[in-house]
Amino acid sequence: MKFIDEYRDPQLARKFLDEIRRTTTRHWTIMEICGGQTHSIIRNGIDQLLPESIELVHGPGCPVCVTPLESIERALAIASRKEVIFTSFGDMLRVPGNSKDLFMARSEGGDVRILFSPLDALQIARDNPTKEVVFFAVGFETTAPANAMAVWQAAREGIKNFSVLVSQVMVPPAMRAILLSPGNRVQGFLAAGHVCAVMGYEEYEPVAHEFNVPVVPTGFEPVDLLAGILRTVELLEEGRAEVVNCYGRVVSREGNLAAKQTISKVFEVTDRQWRGIGLIPLSGLGLRAEYAHFDAEKKFDLTHIRAAESLLCMSGSVLQGILKPDACPAFSRECTPEHPLGATMVSSEGACAAYYNYHRNFDVS
Amino acid sequence: MTIAPVCFTPILQHETVQMAHGAGGRLSQSLMQRVFMPHIHNPFLDLLDDQAKLDLPPGRAAFTTDTYVVSPVFFPGGNIGELAVNGTVNDLAVGGAKPLYLSAGFVLEEGFLLAELETIVKSMAEAACRAGVMIVTGDTKVVGKGQRDRIFINTSGIGIIREGVNLSCRNLKVGDSIILSGTVGDHGMAIMTSREGLSFQSRITSDCAALNGMIGSILDEVPLAIHAMRDPTRGGVAATLNELAVSSSVGIEINETTILVKPDVRGACELLGIDPLHVANEGKLVMAVAADKVQTVLDVMRTFDLGRDAVIIGSVVDDHPGMVVMRTVYGSRRIIDLPLGEQLPRIC
Amino acid sequence: MCLAIPGKLLELSNENGLKMGIIDVNGSKTKACLEYVPDIQVGQYTIVHAGFALKIIDEEEAAESLKLWQELIDSGAFQPDQELPSPESL
Numbered sequence A: 001m002k003f004i005d006e007y008r009d010p011q012l013a014r015k016f017l018d019e020i021r022r023t024t025t026r027h028w029t030i031m032e033i034c035g036g037q038t039h040s041i042i043r044n045g046i047d048q049l050l051p052e053s054i055e056l057v058h059g060p061g062c063p064v065c066v067t068p069l070e071s072i073e074r075a076l077a078i079a080s081r082k083e084v085i086f087t088s089f090g091d092m093l094r095v096p097g098n099s100k101d102l103f104m105a106r107s108e109g110g111d112v113r114i115l116f117s118p119l120d121a122l123q124i125a126r127d128n129p130t131k132e133v134v135f136f137a138v139g140f141e142t143t144a145p146a147n148a149m150a151v152w153q154a155a156r157e158g159i160k161n162f163s164v165l166v167s168q169v170m171v172p173p174a175m176r177a178i179l180l181s182p183g184n185r186v187q188g189f190l191a192a193g194h195v196c197a198v199m200g201y202e203e204y205e206p207v208a209h210e211f212n213v214p215v216v217p218t219g220f221e222p223v224d225l226l227a228g229i230l231r232t233v234e235l236l237e238e239g240r241a242e243v244v245n246c247y248g249r250v251v252s253r254e255g256n257l258a259a260k261q262t263i264s265k266v267f268e269v270t271d272r273q274w275r276g277i278g279l280i281p282l283s284g285l286g287l288r289a290e291y292a293h294f295d296a297e298k299k300f301d302l303t304h305i306r307a308a309e310s311l312l313c314m315s316g317s318v319l320q321g322i323l324k325p326d327a328c329p330a331f332s333r334e335c336t337p338e339h340p341l342g343a344t345m346v347s348s349e350g351a352c353a354a355y356y357n358y359h360r361n362f363d364v365s
Numbered sequence B: 001m002t003i004a005p006v007c008f009t010p011i012l013q014h015e016t017v018q019m020a021h022g023a024g025g026r027l028s029q030s031l032m033q034r035v036f037m038p039h040i041h042n043p044f045l046d047l048l049d050d051q052a053k054l055d056l057p058p059g060r061a062a063f064t065t066d067t068y069v070v071s072p073v074f075f076p077g078g079n080i081g082e083l084a085v086n087g088t089v090n091d092l093a094v095g096g097a098k099p100l101y102l103s104a105g106f107v108l109e110e111g112f113l114l115a116e117l118e119t120i121v122k123s124m125a126e127a128a129c130r131a132g133v134m135i136v137t138g139d140t141k142v143v144g145k146g147q148r149d150r151i152f153i154n155t156s157g158i159g160i161i162r163e164g165v166n167l168s169c170r171n172l173k174v175g176d177s178i179i180l181s182g183t184v185g186d187h188g189m190a191i192m193t194s195r196e197g198l199s200f201q202s203r204i205t206s207d208c209a210a211l212n213g214m215i216g217s218i219l220d221e222v223p224l225a226i227h228a229m230r231d232p233t234r235g236g237v238a239a240t241l242n243e244l245a246v247s248s249s250v251g252i253e254i255n256e257t258t259i260l261v262k263p264d265v266r267g268a269c270e271l272l273g274i275d276p277l278h279v280a281n282e283g284k285l286v287m288a289v290a291a292d293k294v295q296t297v298l299d300v301m302r303t304f305d306l307g308r309d310a311v312i313i314g315s316v317v318d319d320h321p322g323m324v325v326m327r328t329v330y331g332s333r334r335i336i337d338l339p340l341g342e343q344l345p346r347i348c
Numbered sequence C: 001m002c003l004a005i006p007g008k009l010l011e012l013s014n015e016n017g018l019k020m021g022i023i024d025v026n027g028s029k030t031k032a033c034l035e036y037v038p039d040i041q042v043g044q045y046t047i048v049h050a051g052f053a054l055k056i057i058d059e060e061e062a063a064e065s066l067k068l069w070q071e072l073i074d075s076g077a078f079q080p081d082q083e084l085p086s087p088e089s090l
Helices: A010-022 A035-043 A069-079 A103-109 A116-129 A144-157 A169-179 A193-199 A202-211 A222-237 A255-268 A289-294 A315-319 A351-361 B027-034 B080-093 B114-129 B186-194 B212-221 B234-247 B261-272 B292-301 C060-073
Strands: A028-032 A054-058 A084-088 A112-113 A133-137 A162-169 A188-192 A213-218 A268-272 A278-287 B061-068 B097-109 B134-143 B151-161 B177-180 B226-230 B253-255 B286-290 B311-317 B324-327 B334-335 C005-015 C020-026 C027-032 C047-050 C053-058
Touching: A010 A222, A010 C060, A028 A035, A028 A222, A035 A054, A035 A188, A035 A222, A035 C047, A069 A084, A069 A103, A069 A133, A069 A162, A084 A103, A103 A112, A116 A133, A116 A144, A116 A162, A133 A144, A133 C047, A144 A162, A144 A255, A144 A278, A144 A289, A144 C053, A162 A268, A162 A289, A169 A188, A169 A202, A169 A278, A188 A222, A193 A213, A202 A213, A213 A222, A222 B097, A278 A289, A278 B080, A278 B226, A278 C005, A315 A351, A351 B177, A351 B334, A351 C005, B027 B114, B027 B134, B027 B253, B061 B080, B061 C047, B080 B097, B080 B114, B080 B212, B097 B114, B097 B212, B097 B261, B114 B134, B114 B151, B134 B253, B177 B292, B212 B226, B212 B292, B226 B234, B234 B253, B261 C005, B261 C020, B261 C027, B286 B292, B292 B311, C027 C047, C027 C053
Parallel strands: A028 A054, A028 A188, A084 A112, A084 A133, A133 A162, A188 A213, B097 B134, B253 B324
Antiparallel strands: A162 A278, A268 A278, B061 B151, B097 B151, B177 B286, B177 B311, B226 B286, B253 B311, B324 B334, C005 C020, C005 C047, C020 C027, C047 C053
């Protein structure tokens, strides 16, 4: 497959590993904030292949994992209503709320449908004028353009029976929150390649400067990841706190202007709760006032819904890179993919699920 | 099995299944005559008794049942009918049995098009003929409108186990080679990409097929060298390998480089974020074979269309009992786990 | 996140006033909204996420990077046909 196979070439990967080994003179802690990168690293065993002096820490890059429990509970409340067709990306279906997930809501009679694109939800709204169609608009900046377009298009066509339940989050504030947290050990970042494809990387330059950390926009395939890790190590070894793009075929400094424009037409920056972490100011997106009638939280009266996290769940520490999943006491005991305590065990991108699926009880060395 | 030409009232395109078709009276008979009997004929079914009276050859009998609820009912490369026949034939064959007789029970939703039912029944008759089995007894019930899947088919099958052959998921031995008969993911992705709502077009077709012919030839050649056989249906090759590893309390190691995936299946899996090892197959075989006979087995398989891509994907080891581990193309290793459930397209 | 797969644009169309296209990914085709890549031409590659094309892939840049990386292989001590060492030997 073009633009994939070249970046999975084992020999090129080996070359990068050798270079990383040659370049590293001391221990470095590098974080990726992207569930897709976490998944690829663990699935391909990149963390096993790197020299021991490079520690990869998995950050809160999984939008499914950081969607607040309240949002899940609200989704469940909406989905169980007779007049609603509840639509979502597949990723959200198994995330547990207080007592059930959207799959269970479906088996209890809710009309819950998995979609590939938010525009499909709009089509369902057009095809079912007597029903209320709600789309669970979850994602980082990569998904914001798609979610924004669905709302913008709905407004343009005057579609009344469509709304979105928004759980949009942004990477740079999360990066800042991690860098500001006491005991932070992260010295360099791989920036999420597709987030950067949309937003560009100019917003990481002040972060790099302020906190003295290199930030390297990186892709997802093993060769891309290793190229990004090598560049990060080189910058660390040279003491250069810069943003250097390692995913040039897709990422440019200013990103996708059309996408950024539509995002800011439809959304505004808001404070957001991150599941397991807490409130990060100005880290999320919410619908602008002129699109408020597409906000499912307003359309269906949901403000009374509250949720309580499991006391055993340590996904917050995992998400911040403070704890490795297998160091959590509940890992693979009370908490498994079949009965997850928190979202990091549910989403295939969550660090806990990735560890469970690929590393569990298994001496990978 | 003969198909006798009979002149019945032809089915009109718009005619549908009614509740009365399942009630046992005149309309039930009419359904039998117009939809089933034109296609399925054999001395047992023709008697129209409540039971089929069979003379079984000597030997140990194998008996299996499965219920098919696939949606969409018609998919690229087949339909629920041939799936129901081939699936049950395969379940018998992987136990070392020669499949002989099948039953077929239908639950139909009121409103199901008779013309579509006839197509399904015809496919079943053809599949049975290809596999060398007879559908000797059956039943039809009708349920009220509203069940989304429209038709369920249960097939049970009986066969006689070949003498001297002992195939079981508990029989894996350390040192055995693991053979996979061909490409993975075809059936599951054919189904997924033909479902509505996913804005997809693909040429992916199901690999739905009866494997008993090829299995018979393998067992003719090396009956004792095969320790276990499975067809990796729901849950894919990952689920099957895990079942084998757990049942035999052994470890299994496979090589990523040996797993074959058709290009368009691969494209669809990449786009939807699905692992081909977790995707259902309906015409593939996984086998644990004594290492010294593995080349003979491969030679036999490659004479069949169904086995022309047969390849050794790994071996049985005494490390990590109960677990399946894959060596990646990079030299790292990771666990291949049981998939949790339905494969869901993801954006993350 | 985020799963965004490279594919080739095969044809352009318009749906409900939005620029749409059919993207080929190794033989499987998916429909994608092209509003965010308004200058895309048939035959170009793009990454598709959640039914939207997000960026036209810069093929020149990709070729240059790969060439550079390949030079690393050619100049270095690593022999391409050597067997890949297992992690245990690292």
